[in-house]
Structure formats: structure tokens, C-alpha cells
Amino acid sequence: MNTDYSNKATNEEIRARFDRDVERFSNLDTGQATTIDAPITMDLCTEAAKYANPDATQLLDIGCGAGNYTLKMLEKVPNLNCTLNDLSQPMLERARERVSAQTSGSVETIQGDMRGLELPDGQFDIVLAAATLHHLRDDADWEAVFGKIYKLLKPGGSFWISDIVQHDAPLLEALFQQRFADHLEKLGGAELRKKVLDYVAHEDTPRSLNFQLDLMKKGGFRYTEVLHKNGNVAAFGGIK
Numbered sequence: 001m002n003t004d005y006s007n008k009a010t011n012e013e014i015r016a017r018f019d020r021d022v023e024r025f026s027n028l029d030t031g032q033a034t035t036i037d038a039p040i041t042m043d044l045c046t047e048a049a050k051y052a053n054p055d056a057t058q059l060l061d062i063g064c065g066a067g068n069y070t071l072k073m074l075e076k077v078p079n080l081n082c083t084l085n086d087l088s089q090p091m092l093e094r095a096r097e098r099v100s101a102q103t104s105g106s107v108e109t110i111q112g113d114m115r116g117l118e119l120p121d122g123q124f125d126i127v128l129a130a131a132t133l134h135h136l137r138d139d140a141d142w143e144a145v146f147g148k149i150y151k152l153l154k155p156g157g158s159f160w161i162s163d164i165v166q167h168d169a170p171l172l173e174a175l176f177q178q179r180f181a182d183h184l185e186k187l188g189g190a191e192l193r194k195k196v197l198d199y200v201a202h203e204d205t206p207r208s209l210n211f212q213l214d215l216m217k218k219g220g221f222r223y224t225e226v227l228h229k230n231g232n233v234a235a236f237g238g239i240k
């Protein structure tokens with residue numbers, strides 16, 4: 001695995017791109033259409049969270065974007081107190097507006113890098129992180145963020161991820177990259193394919209499903225579960 005991140009986008013560059021891209025993340029029916037099976041992964045993560053924590057009152061959505069995952073969660077467990085984190089203030093503003101209209105619970109927004117989140121241990125029943133952890137870089141980053149999320153959860157609380165994933169075997173990585181490119185081309189032609197693959201190459205450093213499940217197990221999660229995987233996108237999680 002390449003561990004030289006010097007050519008990768010800075011948080012500032014990532015934030016600036018998402019600041020300009022709020023609309024694309026504001027469609028609850030399609031989710032983020034550029035990722036394969038976005039509506040299915042949104043549905044499965046929130047359904048699993050509902051089954052794991054039917055009496056949940058406290059939700060944290062990391063890299064919440066315009067709030068799609070939280071909105072889907074509120075359809076299943078209503079009136080949650082929602083804590084929304086994102087690097088991008090315009091994303092958070094859209095998320096606050098949409099989420100406030102759907103819950104009688106509190107809505108707190110925290111603008112900033114997920115690595116620096118400071119919240120009380122044991123506060124949350126459910127933590128969601130969709131299409132955002134792939135911005136983490138080296139092992140220390142991943143270990144610290146997964147460790148933080150474990151601490152933020154109540155005992156029995158659950159953590160659900162939907163994200164692009166890498167593959168440990170290089171030949172399979174090539175296969176799934178090709179399928180991702182085909183998906184993008186079908187969705188928006190060669191132009192969309194190039195645009196998305198260019199920013200993925202510059203901004204993203206996804207890790208494999210195996211790596212992330214191992215991190216959860218090592219970090220103390222009692223159960224880990226894969227909900228769905230198609231091509232380079234997976235939905236999975238753990239219960240504390």
C-alpha cells in the first residue's frame with residue numbers, strides 16, 4: 001500500500017470542494033448517486049441501526065454532508081437528538097435546515113475535522129459515517145478515529161459505515177476500479193467518469209473492508225457485521 005500522502009488533498013482543499021457541492025448531496029431518494037447502490041446502503045445502515053438500538057435517543061453523523069443519512073435514520077427512529085459533524089459549513093447549514101424540520105430533538109452542528117471531535121464518552125446510541133472515512137490517511141489516523149467512536153458510544157451502541165473500500169488483492173482492486181469507472185460512465189458519460197476518478201485520486205485514501213472490520217474487533221466492538229458489498233462500495237458496522 002502506498003503510504004506517501006504528500007500529493008493528497010489537504011483538508012482545506014477537501015472542504016473547499018464540498019463547500020461548492022451541497023446540492024449533489026441533498027437528494028434523499030438517490031443518495032450520492034456516484035457511489036454504487038447508494039440508496040441500498042443508506043437503507044441498510046439505518047435499518048441495522050434501528051434494529052441494534054430501537055430505543056436510541058442520541059445520534060452522531062460524522063461527515064454528515066447535507067444530512068441524508070440522519071434524515072433516513074429519523075424516518076426509522078423518530079425525534080433523535082442529532083449531532084452533525086462536517087468539515088464544510090455550507091453542508092452543515094443545509095443539514096441543520098433539513099434535519100431540524102424532521103426532529104423534535106436537539107440539533108447540534110460541529111464544523112471541523114472528525115479527528116478533532118471532542119464529545120463526552122458514552123454519549124451516543126448510534127454513530128453513522130457515510131462516504132467520509134476515506135479521507136483518513138495513515139494507520140494512526142484510522143486507529144484514532146475508530147477508537148474515538150468506540151469511546152463515544154454507549155455500551156450496546158452501534159457504528160455504521162457506508163463507504164468506498166479498497167481491496168487487499170491488487171488484481172481484485174483493478175477489477176473493482178474498472179467496475180466503478182463503468183458505473184460512473186453509465187451515470188454521466190466520460191466526463192463524469194473523469195471528474196469523479198480525478199477527485200477520488202487526489203482526495204481519497206480508502207482502506208479495505210477487512211482492515212476496517214479488524215480495527216473494530218481490535219478496538220473492542222462485540223459484533224461486527226457486513227450488510228452489503230457491491231464493487232468498491234460496502235456497508236458494514238459494529239455493535240459495542
Ligand SMILES: C[S@@+](CC[C@H](N)C(=O)[O-])C[C@H]1O[C@@H](n2cnc3c(N)ncnc32)[C@H](O)[C@@H]1O
Nearest residue numbers: 018063064065086087088113114130131132135
Ligand atoms: C461524500 S460526502 C458524504 C456526505 C454524507 N455523509 C452523505 O452520505 O450524503 C463527504 C462529506 O465528508 C466531509 N468530510 C471530509 N473530510 C472530513 C473530515 N476530515 N472531517 C469531517 N468531515 C469531513 C465533507 O465535507 C463531505 O460533506
